[in-house]
Amino acid sequence: MVGGDVAAVEVRDVVVRYGDTTAVDGVSLSAPRGRVLALLGHNGAGKTSLLQVCEGFRKPDAGTVRILGMDPVAEHDALMPRLGIMLQSGGVYPWAAAGEILRLFASFAANPLDTEMLIDRLGLRAVEKTRFRRLSGGEQQRLSLAVALVGRPELVFLDEPTAGMDTEARHTTWQLIEELRADGVSVLLTTHLLDEAERLADDVVIMRSGQVAATGTPAELTAAAGIDLLEVRADPGLDLTGLKARHEVAESSPGEYAITGALDTRALADVLGWFAGVDAHVTALSSRRRTLEDVYLSLTRQTTTTVGAAK
Amino acid sequence: MTSMSLARGHVEVLQFLRDRTSVVFTFLFPALLLLLFGTIFGDSYDQAGVSASQVYASSMLAYGILTTGFVTMGAGLAMDREDGTLKRLRGTPLPLTSYLIGKLILVLTMAVAEAALLILVGVVVFDMPLPDASHWLTFAWLFGLSVIVCTLLGVAVSGIVKHARSAGAILNVPVVILQFISGVFIHPITQLPTWLITVASLFPVKWMAQGFRYVFLPDSMKSLEAAGAWELGRIAMVLGAWCVIGLVLCLATFRWSEKDR
Numbered sequence: 001m002v003g004g005d006v007a008a009v010e011v012r013d014v015v016v017r018y019g020d021t022t023a024v025d026g027v028s029l030s031a032p033r034g035r036v037l038a039l040l041g042h043n044g045a046g047k048t049s050l051l052q053v054c055e056g057f058r059k060p061d062a063g064t065v066r067i068l069g070m071d072p073v074a075e076h077d078a079l080m081p082r083l084g085i086m087l088q089s090g091g092v093y094p095w096a097a098a099g100e101i102l103r104l105f106a107s108f109a110a111n112p113l114d115t116e117m118l119i120d121r122l123g124l125r126a127v128e129k130t131r132f133r134r135l136s137g138g139e140q141q142r143l144s145l146a147v148a149l150v151g152r153p154e155l156v157f158l159d160e161p162t163a164g165m166d167t168e169a170r171h172t173t174w175q176l177i178e179e180l181r182a183d184g185v186s187v188l189l190t191t192h193l194l195d196e197a198e199r200l201a202d203d204v205v206i207m208r209s210g211q212v213a214a215t216g217t218p219a220e221l222t223a224a225a226g227i228d229l230l231e232v233r234a235d236p237g238l239d240l241t242g243l244k245a246r247h248e249v250a251e252s253s254p255g256e257y258a259i260t261g262a263l264d265t266r267a268l269a270d271v272l273g274w275f276a277g278v279d280a281h282v283t284a285l286s287s288r289r290r291t292l293e294d295v296y297l298s299l300t301r302q303t304t305t306t307v308g309a310a311k
Numbered sequence: 312m313t314s315m316s317l318a319r320g321h322v323e324v325l326q327f328l329r330d331r332t333s334v335v336f337t338f339l340f341p342a343l344l345l346l347l348f349g350t351i352f353g354d355s356y357d358q359a360g361v362s363a364s365q366v367y368a369s370s371m372l373a374y375g376i377l378t379t380g381f382v383t384m385g386a387g388l389a390m391d392r393e394d395g396t397l398k399r400l401r402g403t404p405l406p407l408t409s410y411l412i413g414k415l416i417l418v419l420t421m422a423v424a425e426a427a428l429l430i431l432v433g434v435v436v437f438d439m440p441l442p443d444a445s446h447w448l449t450f451a452w453l454f455g456l457s458v459i460v461c462t463l464l465g466v467a468v469s470g471i472v473k474h475a476r477s478a479g480a481i482l483n484v485p486v487v488i489l490q491f492i493s494g495v496f497i498h499p500i501t502q503l504p505t506w507l508i509t510v511a512s513l514f515p516v517k518w519m520a521q522g523f524r525y526v527f528l529p530d531s532m533k534s535l536e537a538a539g540a541w542e543l544g545r546i547a548m549v550l551g552a553w554c555v556i557g558l559v560l561c562l563a564t565f566r567w568s569e570k571d572r
Contacts, residue, residue, distance in 0.1 A: 055402055057568065077406065085402035087395065094394075095329040096322050107318035108405045131329070151404065 006069040008033050008155045008186035009054055014063035016049045016210075023049035025210035026063070031203065036177060036187040038197040041207035042300055047190040048088065048159060050207070054188065055085050055157055068155055081110060084153030086144050088160055094133035098124055098143050101132060102150060109151035118146045121176065123169065137164035145173060149180075156180065158189040162196060174200060194293040204292070206299050213299045221295050228294060230259040230268065233284035234275060243274045263287075315405055319413025324420055327383075337383055338421065341375040342428050348496070349437050361532060363498075368433025369527035370495045373457065373519035375425040377486055380418050380461025381468070386478035387414065388469035398568045407565075411466065418462050426454065439527060446526045449543065453522040456550040460515050463557025470564030493517035499535035508537050515553045518546040 009031040016024035024046040031037040039047045053060045056072030056079065065072055070079045092101055099119065106112035119125055122142040127135055135143065141164050148156055161177075162170045177187055177200055191197055197204055198218045206214045206221075214221060236254035243249050247267070248260045259271055268287075275282050327333060348371075349364030356363055391397045400410055433439035442450070465482075472478045492507050493516040494500030500508060500517070511517040524532060525541040533541050 057398060057401065077404075080402065081404040083402070085399075087399055087402070089395070092399065093322055093326050093396065095326045100322060100325065104318050104322050105403060108315055108403045110404075147399075 006033070007031060007066070008035075008068060009037070009188055010064075010066040010069075011050070011054065012064045014050065014053060014060045014065060016046070016053055016058070017061045018049075023210055024053070024060070027207070027210070027212055028063075029205050029212065029215065031186060031188055033186050034181060034184045035202040036181050036189065036200050037203045037205065038201035039188065039190040039205050039207060040192075040194070040197055040296055040300075041190075041213075045207040045300070046210040047207055049210075051157055051159055051188070051190060055083070056080075081151065082154045084148035084151060084156035086148035086156070086158045086161055088163070089140075092132050092140070092143070092147075095131055097129050097131050098135060098139070099128040101143060102146050105147045106150045111152055112150050113152055115146075115150065118150060121172070122146050123172065138166055138169050141165050142169055142173075145176070149176070153185065155186040155188070158187065160190055160192065162191070162193065170196075194291065194296055198292045206296060208300050214295070218292050222290055222292055226290065227263045227268070227287045228260060228290045229288040230263055230271060231284075231286045231288075232257045232259065232271070232275060232282055234280040234282045238278060238280055242278075243271070247271060315409040316412035316416070319405070319409060320416025320420075323413050323417035327417055327421070333383075337378060338425060338428075341371055341378060341425060342432050344374070345371045345429060345432055346436065349432075361528060362437060364437035365433065365439040366498050366524065366528065366532075368429060368437055368439045369523045370498060370520040372426055372429055372454075372523040373493070373516055374486075374490055374495050375429050376422050376454070376457045376519065377461050377489070377516060379421040379425050380458055381465040382479070382482045382486060383421060384414060384418055384462050384465025385469045385472065385482045386475065387417075388466055389472040389478040390475040392469070392566065392568060393475040395568070401567045414466075415462055418465075419458060422454070422458050433527070442526050449522065450526045453519070453526065453546070453550075456547070456554065457515070457519045457522075460550055460553045460557055463554065463561055464515075467557055467560035467564050470566055489514055489516040493520055494537075495520045500537050501535065512537070512549075515550055518549045522546045 007030050009029070011027060011029050014024055014027050015022065023044075027046070027050055029037075039050065041047050052058050053065055054067055054072060056067070056076050059073050067079060068082055072079055093104075096104070099115070102115050102118065102124075106115050119128055122145065124139065124142055124146065127139055130139075132140065132143070141161070145158070145161055148158065158177075162173050165173060174196070177189070180187055181202075187200075189200070201218060204214075204216060204218055204221060205212055233255055234257060236251070238251070238257075240249055240251065240257075243259075247270075250258055252258045261267075263271075272282070345367055348367045352363040352367070356366070388397075397410075430439075430441075434441060468482065469478070472481055489511070490496045492503060492511040493514065494511070495516065497503065500511070503511075508517075521536055521541065522543065524536075525543065533539065536542070
């Protein structure tokens with residue numbers, strides 16, 4: 001199934017405009033086969049527009065797109081049987097039942113997966129005969145995912161796959177995506193959930209205002225950011241004047257000192273050196289590594305207002 | 312491709328039947344109108360053995376096909392486009408032709424049922440006699456051509472309708488106007504000013520209604536037609552021409568999603 005050295009997704013200098021608005025502004029990225037790539041960014045960062053171009057729903061206003069080595073617009077009909085597409089919402093016959101919808105989409109595929117298996121795997125058995133419009137948001141999402149997977153795609157596009165799902169369904173979905181990757185299927189997903197990206201993605205692309213703000217593996221992205229919090233337990237009531245000149249520091253509770261900021265090795269040594277210099281008796285140390293969420297927030301924060309306080 | 316089309320048609324029909332309001336309004340409305348017109352305008356023809364209600368019963372078939380084909384298709388497609396169904400299908404191996412065949416299956420199923428219902432009302436309520444075999448043959452091609460023309464025009468017009476919400480209202484304007492000027496609601500058509508008859512003659516509905524009157528009414532009734540004859544050859548020609556026009560319009564206006572330019 002893995003087709004040699006042709007990338008799953010190859011995007012070069014892509015621009016997408018809606019009237020005067022530039023939604024995607026010169027994005028280039030490459031996703032190798034058999035890996036999971038997560039596209040992160042705020043609403044309006046251009047994720048869905050970029051996905052639309054990859055899915056062949058619209059032509060880019062500039063740049064080139066190759067999906068499994070093919071042009072998604074010009075070679076649409078030849079490409080579609082190899083893709084699985086999960087849209088954010090809509091587009092399913094509201095009066096048809098979940099099982100009927102899945103079987104309909106299965107009928108479009110040359111060699112579909114067993115629909116009964118998918119219904120069981122995605123926990124849709126109880127609502128198999130329920131009409132789409134009566135399904136809950138999470139159930140609609142699960143059906144949508146089943147529809148994207150039923151044709152045994154080589155590459156799947158998942159636009160916020162777990163939005164609206166409960167914890168259990170989310171874990172099932174994660175498991176399914178991991179199985180897809182194990183089978184050599186390539187996955188390109190967008191998400192707002194940093195833990196989702198950190199758990200699933202081999203590669204992460206963070207978008208901001210239609211451009212790529214950062215790319216890398218989750219480990220690379222978090223490692224580059226280093227330690228951002230050092231907590232030191234020492235004698236209470238130390239005079240911090242000298243340390244404050246060089247670092248952000250506060251005595252959060254008596255004897256508990258919190259030093260914040262991007263702390264590299266030299267900075268850590270400097271902090272500990274200061275404690276040694278004032279003859280403080282240090283009894284405990286703890287550091288916090290930046291999470292993907294911190295990286296994400298610092299990269300995507302466009303104004304000085306705090307965007308998210310998820311932590 | 313056949314199985315895809317059939318599977319799509321199956322879901323389309325299910326969809327339609329389960330949405331009860333559309334069943335009542337699109338499907339039963341022509342029959343209700345027929346009952347109303349037939350009752351109000353009782354027996355008012357000089358021609359022996361033909362009542363106005365029988366004339367309505369035959370002409371109304373054109374209206375039935377027009378609403379099922381043109382309105383159902385036009386509004387349905389606008390809806391599919393707006394709610395993203397078309398887009399979602401675009402992201403599957405389903406070819407456009409299979410999508411449209413699926414819709415055509417719905418229209419054809421509805422049109423057959425609609426015609427059967429109207430003929431049933433005509434026969435049972437208004438004593439309309441059933442025609443002989445050769446007239447049924449004419450009925451077959453006339454029905455087929457009419458469904459194709461109305462469906463194609465429905466597809467074409469859906470590209471112009473901006474919002475699905477207003478589709479019903481917009482599509483019914485040409486439909487109702489054409490009923491009045493094409494000899495469906497007002498018969499004989501010769502009561503209309505000549506220029507209006509000329510306008511009506513440019514559109515398919517006048518010819519559809521005229522053809523259905525040929526099928527179900529005695530030959531003597533042709534004297535009430537605009538040309539004083541049934542003009543079957545011309546009916547076939549006009550409808551054939553509209554098939555081509557409809558197809559060209561479809562190809563020119565078809566869009567997969569709202570945002571396409």
